[in-house]
Amino acid sequence: MKITKLEKGISLKRHLEGGNEEQIKVVRQVLSDVKTQGDAALRTYTERWDGYVPKNLRVSEEEIQEAVSELDPQLYKDLAEAAENIRFYHEQQIRSGYHLELGDGSWLGQRVTALDAVGLYVPGGTAAYPSSVLMNVIPAQVAGVKRIVITSPAGSNGKLPAGVLVAAHLLGIDEIYKVGGAQAIAALAYGTETIPPVDKITGPGNIYVALAKREVFGEVAIDMIAGPSEIAVLADDTAYPDEIAADLLSQAEHDPLACAILVTTSEQLAKKVAEEVEKQLLNLPRQEVARASIEKFGVIYVAETLADAVEAINSLAPEHLEIVMENAEALAEQIRHAGGIFIGRYSSEPVGDYFAGTNHVLPTNSTARFASGLNVDDFVKKSSIVYYSEKTWRDNAPKIARLARMEGLEGHARAVESRGWEKE
Structure with missing residues (x-):
């Protein structure tokens, strides 16, 4: 793992591609086909990319019960507690x-209303993600969403992972x-x-899912365009190198x-962590994936001062x-931009991924500067409400009309002035 001196004002933002022309072309064709051909297009693309022809697109109750019976009872309890x-x-x-x-009977308000229906995309491929089901469905349920749908690519056997179904x-x-894929979106x-x-x-997905979400935005709402996962650890020499290396991996x-x-x-910590990363990579089951990440995007920065590190x-x-150092709680107050903050030795990132209760759907690629993690607000909308009495209208109509005419909107002014007079 590379070790380098942290220069003041350095930007750690990665410059990742947002899809090439060929990928965008494929996604747009898929979207068009599904829009015009419906289920037929879903079956065509599922056979082409997932390797099986779905007889029934919807998971049956029998398949769900089979998954429940397959899952280890302790894992079931763990999922339930999470x-x-x-x-x-x-x-x-x-x-x-x-x-x-x-006053005078007039009032203003805001009404919070849950969305009618939301769809959760659960990625497939190299891993199964029951945790994504929990993290996306639960805030929607808490918000009051009545219809919640899940789509996910099945394996070549036509089945979804038992953990996802459970x-x-x-x-x-x-x-x-x-x-799955762009066709699901x-x-x-x-x-x-x-x-x-x-x-x-x-819900997250591969580049085709991300591009499809971007393309349909406006037709429907989306949560975010999620990029590859990322972790930063802020640590001093009180941290244990093997633990920090494990967290990075x-x-x-x-x-x-x-x-x-x-x-x-x-x-000293930088050198020991670099050694530990290499050591732990040797017996990591997903060594090939992790090594590629570490070699391309893994860096250890050594800062001259704590202030430089925070900057x-x-x-x-x-x-x-993750903040693993003395006075970690106090230091966390200086952090303005991060999707999720994990304080202290015992709050490693997977604690939030699976169990603590915070949401693991978080903004990536520096978008934490302006974006938040998935939460209940993502599943509601807010309507403003105005109720003016006649007196409040009389007191304010001339002001409103003047403001409208200042913008050259005579129709707005007349709409306000037309009220309240005796009608013949």
């Missing part, structure tokens, strides 16, 4: 709107479709004979484009930030 933690955390985010009395079962979700956005459309699509094993960065004021972290605005 779900409880996630629900408890997100229940604190519920908004109720407000009502402001202005997680959905735990949450009472039974509308699950064996469709198209089905959720436009609808087909089998899959009714939704109002919002959430926990994200590197996600994807060859994943990013793992250590920022430290200790040259670098805020410049990076990482998806995940």
